[in-house]
Amino acid sequence: MEKLAELKAFIETAEKEGTAFYEKNNKAAGTRLRNALQQIKVIATDLRKDVTDKKNAAH
Structure with a gap:
């Protein structure tokens, strides 16, 4: 659940x-947006792996 909070x-x-x-055409905000989007991608990938591992461990 910690990763979900981080993702949010x-x-x-x-x-x-x-x-x-x-x-507002703030170019620096564009850089920060790209960084946030990259972090979202990383966290989402980790979260997907965790879900898959937990699902497979149940069997």
Whole structure:
């Protein structure tokens, strides 16, 4: 559940930075948005692996 909370935090950050980038044309926010999106990808991949491992261990 800790990873889900971390994922949620990065999604909120990405939303904030996306707004700044697209609506306010803040180029630095674009860099921060890309970083947040990369972190989301990493966490989501780890979370998928954890779910698969737990599911397979149940058998």
